[in-house]
Amino acid sequence: MPSEKHWNYEKDIVRSSINGVCLANPFLKYIEAERVVYNSKPSENKVTLVSGGGAGHEPLHLGFVGDGLLDVAVSGSIFASPSVKQILAGVNSKPSKKGTIIIVKNYTGDILHFGLAAERAKSQGTNAEMLIVQDDVSVGRTKNGMVGRRGLSGTSLVHKIVGAKAALDNGAASLDEVHALGQKVIENLVTIGASLDRVTVPSSKADHEKGEEDKSDEEEEQIDELGKDEIEIGMGIHNEHGIKRVNPIPTAEQLVETLLKYLLDPNDKERYYVPYEKDDEFVLMVNNLGATSNLELYAIQSIVTEKLASLYKLKPVRIYTGSFTTSLDGPGFSITMLNVTRAGGKEVLRCLDLPTTALAWNSGVTTDQWSQLGSHIITEPPVISTASSDVKFNPATVEAILKEGCKKVLEVEPKVTMYDTVAGDGDCGETLASGAHSITKALQEKKLDTKDAVKMFDEMGDLIESAMGGTSGGLYSIFISSMGTYLKKQEETRGGFTVSEKDFADTVAAGLAGLQKYTRARVGGRTLMDALIPFVETFKDTCDVSKAAEAAQKGADSTRKLAAKFGRASYVGEDEFKRFDSEGGIPDPGAIGLAALLGGFVAGYKSV
Structure with a gap:
């Protein structure tokens, strides 16, 4: 069982931990303001790889x-996911002529922000590319059909294989080649x-003085403690509920048999994601979730x-055991299997075997190299240019449109808040109002370039993401940024032009297409997409x-007549909605806003 006691820290534990990682590897540089760590060695001639997410999964x-x-x-x-500003600082810290691949685990907050x-x-x-x-x-x-599978310790193997692919042969691989291998690996994990x-x-x-911690959709979920003689199968890496509790605690041998059946049973149509033939080669990873002793972990492996x-008549061709993707002090372990044959065969093994200086895999740093390097602290983060x-x-026209839109949002905010108090967590109206106030203020202070269309969308995307935050801010910002990207591409083929009504219709369509890459919500899902689409x-x-x-x-x-399929509303009991029957049912607050x-x-x- 995990201890409820922890060491006390006067400073931010996450920042201190990041600093400690950098002190252990002389090649790492740390942009303190944005919690970004990067390899200081040159990489502009190869595809660069950026990843990240909430703390608590170290290494x-x-x-x-x-x-x-x-x-x-x-x-x-x-x-909790890092902010878009942090992620952009990371991307800009290692620019590449060949492009950048961003690797993210399948969680709502991470996908939206990254x-x-x-x-x-x-x-x-x-x-x-992502x-x-x-x-x-x-x-x-059936249950995860709308959101897909969660990202767990297989992320570590993706990092290693994709990272090696980008580095092999002096960075010869193209962005498409690196991305294709990564996708193939993911499909076979x-x-x-x-x-x-x-x-x-x-x-x-600092946490106690602040009084609260940053939140995300996947942040620690307070669940009932397990009984003294009880375990849970399928618990997520953010304290999410598992799928099954087992009492009494089985032997390790019995438990492993159960887990392997979830991974490899061809008769389980719900979970048989990776088919295999008798001659297929597999990689095995036994991962410590945080508090399993090394003695036990190697015994389990x-x-x-x-x-x-x-x-199953399977003999792994590579076995990795240790702490790769943890959940703080989680007293458990996970089993990951990669079908190497289907994922790429010898190319995958070559990537896994490539030496690395990364601390979580191994270290090839020499004494001479240690002595040649100075401080790893970077005091000035990179400048992120505005498009x-x-x-x-x-x-x-733009100012009239934005002012009237913000005015209408503020008028409807009390009603949206009332709806969301029942159907959500009560902050939808306030979140929309925060976005409206930020735009109004930016217009008043002349901080939005309402003449340059691409620049305006770039500035507004940053503004909205910062003011609104959360899932709503991410959705709106992706839509806005995708419109700017579309107009920038149009300029490359057409040259400079003034946006017509037809151009803008095409632009909002491009914005929707960009947004739909990051959410599976569609018409009928009882979300803001029911209004946007x-x-x-x-x-x-x-x-x-x-x-x-x-x-x-x-x-x-x-x-008003739809059942919720996404977000917190999908967990609310139907009885809560009955008091709105007189007005035809309770609508989705985000769609109304x-x-x-x-x-x-x-x-x-129309007023102009």
Whole structure:
């Protein structure tokens, strides 16, 4: 069982930990302001790799920065995604002529923030692609159909293989080649874990003074402690519930047999993600979730290897055992298997065997190299440039549109808040109002370039993400940034131009396409997409903004009759909604707020 006691820290524990990692590897540089760590060795002639996520999974991600592995890692607070600003600082700390691959685990907060950073980076001229790691098998296909599998310890293998691919042969591989191998590896990964109990989160004096910690959709979930003679199978790396509790605690041999069945049983159609033939080669990783002793971990690895041979006639060609992707002091372990034959065969093994200076894998640092290097502290983060273009808006029209849209959002905020108090966590209205206030203030202070269309979208994306935060801020910002990216590409082929109504219809369609890469929500899912998609499609088909706004409102109203499939509303009991039967049901708060915003935009446009 985990101890509820932790050491006390006067300073931020995450920043102190990052500094400690850098002190242990002389090649690492640390941008303190943004919690970014990067390999100081030159890499501009190879594809660069950026990864990151919440703290608490060490040595992931910082421990994987080094030669032949990650170039950059970005850390959020404990179990919370880093901000877009941090991620962009990471991308800009190691620019590459060949492009950048951003690796992220499949969690909502991480995908939105890293996805928005990728879109912002692309709009600013960086050739960037994302790899989303999904290897969990505990939740079956039916239940995870909308969101996909969670990213677990298979992330460590993805880092190692993709990092080596980018470094081999003096960085000869192209962005597409590195990305393709990474995707193939992800498609052939499976992981499941088991734990004796939940994790406990350490804190610092600064945390107590602040009174609260950063939050994310996947942050630590307070769950019932397990009984003294009980374990849980499938618990996630953010303290999420598992899929099954077992009492009494089975023997390690019995437990391993159960876990391997989740990974390899071809009769389990819900979880048989990676088919295999008798001659296929596998890599095995037995990962410590944080508080399993090395004595036990290697014993478990031995049992896993024995059971693979006796039950499945499989002998791993590589075995990795240790702490790779942890969950703070989680008293458990996970088993990851990679079908090497299907993922790339000898190329994958060559990548796994490439030496690296990254602390989490191994170290090839010599005494001479230690003595040649100075301080790893970087006091000034890199400057992130703002995109600009010769694509023009009419400033008066843009200002009228934005002002009226913000006005309508503020008018509807009390109603949105009321709806969200029942259907969500009560902050949707306040979040939208924060975005509206930030835009209004920026217009008043002349901090939005309403003439340069690409620059305005770049500035507004940053503004909205900072002001709103959370999932809503990420969704809006990705949509906005994708529109800027589209107009920048248009300029490359057309040269400078003034945005027409037809151009803008195409631009919002591109914004929607960009957003849909990072969320599976569609019409009927009871989200803001029920308003956004009808608006975009109607505007694209008719070039009539009034009809588009009407379609958005109709779509938002239709959510009164829909069951929630995404977010916190999907967990609320139906009885909570009955008091809104007299008005036709309770709508999705985000959809109502967006419809009001779009209606305001149209009113502002018509007033000019």
